[in-house]
Amino acid sequence: MRNKHPGTCYRCNLRVEVGQGHFERHAGGWRTQHADCAIKARQSKQEQQSK
Ligand SMILES: [Zn+2]
Structure with a gap:
C-alpha cells in the first residue's frame, strides 16, 4: 500500500x-x-527467473 509517512527506501537508501x-x-x-x-x-x- 502507499506510504502515509516519509521514510527511507531499503533498496536505494534515499528518502521516500x-x-x-x-x-x-x-x-x-x-x-x-x-x-x-x-x-x-x-x-x-x-529476468532471473526466465534464465
Ligand atoms: Zn528507492
Missing part, C-alpha cells in the same frame, strides 16, 4: 516522500521502498 512508495510488513516492523524501486526489483526478478 509520502505517496512515492510502498510500506511493507517486515520482521515485525515496517519498511519502505519507492514505487519505482519495487518495479525495477520485480523486473530484475523476472
